[in-house]
Amino acid sequence: MGTDWLVLIIAIAVVAVLAVAGLVTTAVRRKPRDLPPSTPDVVAPPAPSDTVEAPEAPAEVEPETPGAPAEPRLEQPEKVGSRLQRLRARLAGSSGLGKGLLGLLSRDQLDEDTWESIEDLLIGADLGVAPTQELVDGLRTRLRVEGSSAKPREVLREELIKLVGPDMDRGLRVSGEGDAPGVVLVVGVNGTGKTTTVGKLARILVAEERRTVLGAADTFRAAAAEQLSTWGERVGVEVVRGPEGADPASVAFDAVKEGIDQSVDTVIVDTAGRLQNKAGLMDELGKVKRVIEKQTPVTEVLLVLDATTGQNGLVQAKVFSEVVDVTGIALTKLDGSAKGGIVVAVQRQLGVPVKLVGLGEGPDDLAPFEPAAFVDALLGGS
Numbered sequence: 001m002g003t004d005w006l007v008l009i010i011a012i013a014v015v016a017v018l019a020v021a022g023l024v025t026t027a028v029r030r031k032p033r034d035l036p037p038s039t040p041d042v043v044a045p046p047a048p049s050d051t052v053e054a055p056e057a058p059a060e061v062e063p064e065t066p067g068a069p070a071e072p073r074l075e076q077p078e079k080v081g082s083r084l085q086r087l088r089a090r091l092a093g094s095s096g097l098g099k100g101l102l103g104l105l106s107r108d109q110l111d112e113d114t115w116e117s118i119e120d121l122l123i124g125a126d127l128g129v130a131p132t133q134e135l136v137d138g139l140r141t142r143l144r145v146e147g148s149s150a151k152p153r154e155v156l157r158e159e160l161i162k163l164v165g166p167d168m169d170r171g172l173r174v175s176g177e178g179d180a181p182g183v184v185l186v187v188g189v190n191g192t193g194k195t196t197t198v199g200k201l202a203r204i205l206v207a208e209e210r211r212t213v214l215g216a217a218d219t220f221r222a223a224a225a226e227q228l229s230t231w232g233e234r235v236g237v238e239v240v241r242g243p244e245g246a247d248p249a250s251v252a253f254d255a256v257k258e259g260i261d262q263s264v265d266t267v268i269v270d271t272a273g274r275l276q277n278k279a280g281l282m283d284e285l286g287k288v289k290r291v292i293e294k295q296t297p298v299t300e301v302l303l304v305l306d307a308t309t310g311q312n313g314l315v316q317a318k319v320f321s322e323v324v325d326v327t328g329i330a331l332t333k334l335d336g337s338a339k340g341g342i343v344v345a346v347q348r349q350l351g352v353p354v355k356l357v358g359l360g361e362g363p364d365d366l367a368p369f370e371p372a373a374f375v376d377a378l379l380g381g382s
């Protein structure tokens with residue numbers, strides 16, 4: 001009886017062990033079968049689910065890769081010279097500022113009410129209080145002195161150009177000393193257009209036949225590097241990137257190293273725009289710059305500012321200028337803004353010239369900033 005029980009228990013135990021072993025083997029076997037196809041996806045899924053920009057990236061990457069991997073169809077970016085002219089209509093059209101001012105200045109009687117309306121227009125265009133006062137004072141004096149011989153349009157044009165600063169050095173420092181590449185570090189609040197501006201700037205450099213490498217030092221989101229890669233691929237510019245969550249400084253370092261190894265002319269480094277707090281920002285951007293400069297100096301720190309955010313955006317941008325030594329401003333989304341005055345306000349508040357303006361979402365909708373052309377565009381007509 002005792003032995004029978006023992007045999008039975010052993011039999012049950014054996015069956016149980018076999019069953020468990022069977023399950024485990026199936027699970028183990030199933031795992032490798034599931035794994036291979038899912039491995040590439042392990043990196044991919046966070047991208048689409050992560051941000052709104054994701055759809056744009058795969059849509060553009062896919063058609064280019066399978067076709068001709070060795071010789072992708074490269075786009076020919078537009079030459080620089082014609083850009084501000086081409087984009088002129090977008091400024092004139094959106095602003096209405098020039099037309100409004102000219103209308104008021106051309107009145108027979110320039111009474112106090114008229115001058116007040118002129119001030120309101122200028123303040124409304126984000127020019128800022130002090131520059132508005134300066135401009136109005138300048139206009140009043142000139143129109144009084146020159147009397148009826150004054151042509152309001154000419155006077156306004158000259159005073160506006162003076163205000164924008166025709167003598168500021170607006171050249172983008174994209175070249176390094178000797179054989180070293182120039183390094184452009186792009187910073188700014190999130191959503192202002194940093195990555196887009198890096199991509200557009202790369203196209204300008206390509207149009208000027210400068211060899212360029214991009215560094216995706218926004219490692220905060222996988223989609224950020226993806227977005228930049230898409231820009232690079234379209235014009236055959238290499239993009240150095242790291243895994244999501246990598247140290248931005250190390251990616252920036254690698255990008256510049258690659259630039260030096262490849263003897264390129266310019267390396268442009270995109271960064272993340274989170275404005276957590278000033279100390280954190282200072283740590284991160286400060287480190288990125290320091291680490292790059294172990295190899296070669298950063299030649300341009302470009303602060304990207306969204307023109308539509310007006311004075312509010314300016315306050316945020318100011319924090320960046322306190323953290324890194326900003327040398328130039330790229331003012332984006334001027335196409336959608338009726339606030340041309342922000343150009344003057346930002347230069348005054350940050351003490352740095354506007355060097356580039358973004359005038360649309362098209363890949364070549366970025367132009368070097370020229371005060372006279374800008375003012376002419378604002379005034380419209382000819």
Ligand SMILES: Nc1nc2c(ncn2[C@@H]2O[C@H](COP(=O)(O)OP(=O)(O)OP(=O)(O)O)[C@@H](O)[C@H]2O)c(=O)[nH]1
Pocket residue numbers: 053188189190191192193194195196197218224272273274331332333334335336357358359360361365
């Ligand atoms: N209309 C217009 N849109 C622009 C311009 N520049 C950028 N944008 C748009 O602004 C949006 C944000 O641009 P991004 O380049 O992703 O901005 P970012 O600063 O890199 O954003 P984060 O990486 O999230 O900090 C995109 O939809 C761009 O197409 C411009 O000059 N005009």
Ligand SMILES: [Mg+2]
Pocket residue numbers: 194195196218224270271
């Ligand atoms: Mg970005």
